[in-house]
Amino acid sequence: MSNSLGAARQRQQSSPWLWPLIWGALLLISVVAMASAEPLFRWIEPDARQVIYGRADFYVLLGRHLLVVGIAALVTIIIGVLAGIAVTRERGGDFLPLVGQLASLGQTFPPVAVLALAVPVLGFGTLPIIVALMLYGLLPIVRNTLTGLQEVDPDIKTAAHAMGMTAVQTLRQVELPLAAPIILAGIRTSVTINIATAALGATVGASNLGDPIISGIVNGNMAYVIQGALTIALLALTVDSLFEVLQRQLRSRLSTS
Template sequence: MAWLVALLVMVQVMPELEGFFQQVAPDSRAVIYRRDDFFTLLGSHVAIVGAASLIAIVAGVGAAIMVTRPWGRDFLPLVAQLASMGQTFPPVAVLALSVPLLGFGTEPTVVALVLYGLLPIVRNTLVGLQDIDVAVLEAARGMGMSDRQVLWQVELPLAFKVIVAGIRTSVTINIATAAIGSTIGAKTLGDPIIAGIVNGNTAYILQGAILIALLALCVDSAFERLVRRL
């Protein structure tokens, strides 16, 4: 909650800190990024990361569940390899390849973030499901549970903390990575950073970096509170 308050306060007061940023970039005529409202950029950034994370969670958890079933175990090496390739392939390259197909803006950014965020989710889901004691599963089946009931009532609850840890890592990474979407026209908190790099304006870069860092800390703190409650 404290990080959320800090984020919202910083978004609100950022335009009032012109004196401070003038010292950071004394050679710049304009030191407060005003092309877009910071609240607008924050909302768009959160929406893009949220959409990409939701897709990655559904795909990653679903794929991991599939390859831990008897009928899907043959696909385990393929799923693990694809997830690893998604994170080792540079997001900038994904953007460059996606733009001719999807155009500029949000869609290529979401695709890049989905690919980049899959590995922690898939890896942790696999670890969580595979580390469950076989005796526990046998006991559940001995009580008359179906395979679906064992999955939803035993496996997923026992693996939930590990899965959430993977989701936490994925989302936190993507909050920072989403800034590159500004290079192809997506509205994110990377806009001030890109504008600062282009214009040699350190103040712009610092404004974007501060807000992205606070957002990442806010989300990470929320996941920590969730894990504690679990």
């Protein structure tokens, strides 16, 4: 029994990139060869004049989708991690409840409501959906950054100070590396959720993979909806599996160091 479990673990460790490659390949096929599935979508919508979304190529929509999610993720990661670091320092401890409440507040507002409030100020286009994704994706990153830093063993930090490390050196060389798997888990949750949420940008003029979904809903064309939803799902699975590999590698490094 132990031999079979060991063999299974060895196979899992020897091919960590298997699922990212599988999901990535399926995503690539769906983006490049969507038109080849026209008979299937014609069966789903036999009365529709057109069953393959053609206002923009799917690879273009994918690029726009990744751009929006990527910008929002980058800004959110910087703000969330820095905020988590700041309030876990001695001088910023008084602001810890406030930061937690503000981060939670972002997820209490539905993204549609954020878009409705942002459009009159920011106008139609990409910027409102980026703001909505930032607010919606902040909580997991802040929460996990706080958890990761607070769970670092105080004895380890004391030992680092005893070795002559400054507070900044302790943070960079001890606390952040130990907290990295937990922080990465928060980033993984934030990005994966926002990949799906970004589709709402199509309602305010931000062209992305949400375009076929919105167009299909408006025109009563289920084939369009399936095409957009399928591509977004494959993108989310690809990105999520990549994060899983990164988390495993981080844990492996920590366990061997």
